Amino acid sequence: MDVTILSLTALSILITASGSITQDQGHVETLTNCVVKVLQELEYLKYEKLIDITVMNMNNDLQLSALHKMAGMRFISRRFLWDTGNINNAIYIVMSDDYQELANGLNKVTSDKFWNPSAGFIIVIQKMEENSLNDVTGLLHTYNIFQNVSLISRDGDDYLISKFNFSKPGSCLKSGHLICWTRCSEYCSSKMLPPLNMGSITGCRYKFLAQNLWPFTNFDSNIRGTEQYIMALFQKHYKVRIDIQEFTKVNKYGIPVEDQKQIMLKKVKNNEVEGVVGGYAINDAYSGNISHSYPMTIDHMFYVLARSNYTEQWVAVLNQSLTTFLVIGVIFIIFCVASICLSIFHTRKDITGNVLIVFGYILNRNFVKRTPSGWARTFIFSSLLFTGFLIPYTIQASLYSVTTRPARAFEPKHPTDLKDYRAFLYTEWQRKHEFDEYTECGTRLNCLLLVKNCHNKTIFTVVSGVHFLVHQWRLTDNHCQLVMYRLKEPYVSIYRAVYFRRGSALLDPFNDFILRLITTGIVKKHSFDIYHRSQLKCKPIHQPIHVALPLRNFSKAFLILLAGYCLSLLTFICEVYMGSQNNS
Template sequence: MLVVYLITFVLYHSGNCFKILPTTTYNENIFQCVTSIIHKYFTEGSVITHVGNNVDDRELLQAINNANIITMVSRQAPIKLIIPHEAYLISAYNASHFAKNFKKLTRESAWNPLARFLILVEELKETELNVIFDTLLRWQVINVVVVKSTEDPLLYTYNPYDNYNCGKRYDTVINYGKCSHAHSLDLYPEKAVTGLRNCTLDVVISHWPPFTIVYSRDSNNISSELAKGLEPYLLRLMGETQGFKVNILDDYDSENISTVSSDMRATGTLKKLQDHEVDAVIGGMLLIPSRALAFSFIDGHLGYIDEIRFIVKRASFMPDWKYLYLEFNLTIWALLILCILLYSVLLILLLRPKDKTYVVFWVLESLILHGRNVRSRQSVKYVLILWVWFSYFMSTFYQSSLVSLTTNPLEDFQISTEEDIAKYKLKPCFSKVMGVYYIESIQSNDEFFGSAECSDLLDSVKSVMESDNLYTIMQYGAYSYHKEKFYDQYGRPRIMSLPKPYSKVIYATYVDKGFPILHTLRCQAFQLRENGIVAKILKDMYYLQRLKHIFQAKEFRGSLLIPWRVYGIGYGISVAIFILEIICHNEK
């Protein structure tokens, strides 16, 4: 029973390896061959990752360890690493076993096809070499040597960039011959010497103007060079200098946000890239951590040129009747009423009239500059003239403020900061794209669940425009491109972006790991930005978009400052008081 437990333990801990059975036996020539290759070509890196059965390969690993030339680590599949592997030592039983299990490596965050690979296969026929190299070609692994386990090991490789094959096919399998005779050969030469010259890249785009444009209706008034947007144009510029062409493929499902799961499985347009259906994905693709772990990218041309901003509803104009009291603030109105009361009391004490309301009404009508002859002593007239001057100044200031309000109408309170959003308890209305970005930005593992009316980017903005308690976030570049769509017929914006951004963003062109001349393309993309080409094209596209929108000139429409409702209420009160005075007079 103890033996059974021991065997079960060994099999369990070898479950992440390529092979378990049968047991491998290597001869001394294999140890010497592998050790010499590692010593000559792998010492530049600090660590080499072993992928295989640690139990079966213990003699091989012991030989490498005794040589004391490099640090060996065993691949641990459940552990998520961020730093890519520097080199691989892979052992497999045969070609089919290798092809079946190699995909597991590519689903790791530390997967690095640009590293050097040394693959040791125990049972390998000449006709099965294509099985191994077809698998390596699919995942763009080119720095590789395959060692066939024989008495004197045989070495093989391939070059998918030979004869301008663009890394998509290979003509022949390169046979280095016996390992004992390969000391004078360069087993890991630079293979992508032709780069992407004479190649055609299949690039998929989604509708995300101004970066990419799919629908023909958004291509009106745009030159043929910019008909597909900013990013395809920049990619073609890079292609002119590097000698490759670009074939644009349209993806009409622009709102199907591409995500990457914890096991490096992509969705949306990035899934096409992961399935090797296309060579690159562009279209306002935000650079976020999960995508950066699963793919390579070019970001120098669109780094920090845009930002995420809060979008809120633009405050509406106040009703006309509110202008009657908005000229003065609450303090001035309170002081004015206090002055009226104090001065009325003072005049009543000085004039001592029979009808005290007569004095009060005279004080009020003098505020609207109505004249009246008041018989009084000369000393009292000095007091009266002070009130006349006060009434003149107050009336003049009130009328000038009223004119200012009618020519420059006031708006309701405008949400202008993040603190205002929290204070007035506005609810988020995020689209799918912005929802995923928000989850990534706060480094949360939760899934985003948005409402149906906010699922699309422009629909979320429309919902904010029609509601008083919603807000959203979006790229300022997309907002600048689409903002005229949310103007009224007179060209007045109905939404606005807050001046303080939520965050800066980086857009990227995503390619699969192992993409050639990546550093060269990054440098060239950075040059396009520094030369001002990116800013110039964006400016032109914003201008061409504005030409599509025509707004009406708002005709002059006079409005009575005192609304009919207020006028009717005042007239009714006056009639009621007049009738009440007549009744009181008749009773006397």
């Protein structure tokens, strides 16, 4: 009797378990078909031959097998607790038991360097509580996941598909909520599906942080910085509201902290603000849950040094014209010796006359009569005469060039000339470690003024060309003459951009706007206006000193002088020729 009872009990348990297994297999098959159907209708497959799909927490072999049978897809299967890797994802298939597991998992995977909230999402939640749909809506908004989302949740023997719907077409994206759209059974049977309202960024309000860094941002007056100007044009074009708030964090002594940029970026990563502006450069060090826009401008970091002092006039003459004087002196000696040895005149007492010829002395008729004939001697005589005229004019031109262009002491022209120079670098710069020895000097302006006012000229700083131009009026003397210069060869080129939250709805529209804006030249015009306005701030304290003009401004005078010299030489040759003809 007992054996019969035990046998019947075991049989009933086996039948119940078998029915449960059959029912679970039916649910798995329904869910698998639903996921495959949603995946096949995503727009990504229409434009790409191979799609990277990340599968999270999917442990069912039937589901994995069905997915891997789909052509044109490459699957990466992982748990929520994965190590950060460089995976480019276009579609995510996320499996979770309940809302809490989904929230904890998304909080971890956002650390992936190539985490892509703009991808297509197929999210499966097995146990949906009564208010979980609103919680999931808020969770997806937190991580900017609302552009292409299909939420599949268990509902009895079937599954529900929920999608984002907006109150009206074109309303702000953040006003969208997940609604129950259809059932998987109806979706897989290709029944008529209810329409969905698509959203846009129109009417949305976004918060950005920025530090007060002229000329990119300005919170001291009504004049907009370049990046503020771009953001104003963008919000006017797309009809969005962008609030740029100044961020200043100080220590207990009221001094701004050094890592303000990193603090602002951390707020973006934590989804506290939409993005940051204010002179940010595209940098690999800025990683995490953030994305940068296309470059708005290309900037260059330059070596900036103080001008050396002017040298004394005769020191400049010796430094710049010593070679010229030596060459002229050698030519003078050669032709003096030639004139003596060739004996153009018959007696030795005519050596003085030969020397006078070299100095350009116009011969009188007595000398002309005693000049021997012959083409060789005529050529030598003409060469002596030409050189005699050339020497004084060359010396005068060289002296005039030196005195009209004041010369300075040695100034480095190439980075290799800075071996014995010491670097003074502003605190925020992240490339300070590339210099063997350097001294921090605070802000960019403080570094520029330090180099300007330092009596020791063997120091330099490195700032961007933009900051050098806007602070140029502070780097002048009492006559508004620039006392600093930058090397022509830049230290490094950088790309200025705006940083957004990863997957921000503003990113793609902003990139399209930047591509169109740059081609118009509006940003360049606004930047030039800022630079010109800065230059006008310089007011001379003393009367302007005489500024020597460069030698090229006297080119016409030298051409007239050369023409007169040639005419005098031609006249003299004619006199010599006519005198020779008369003597013969």
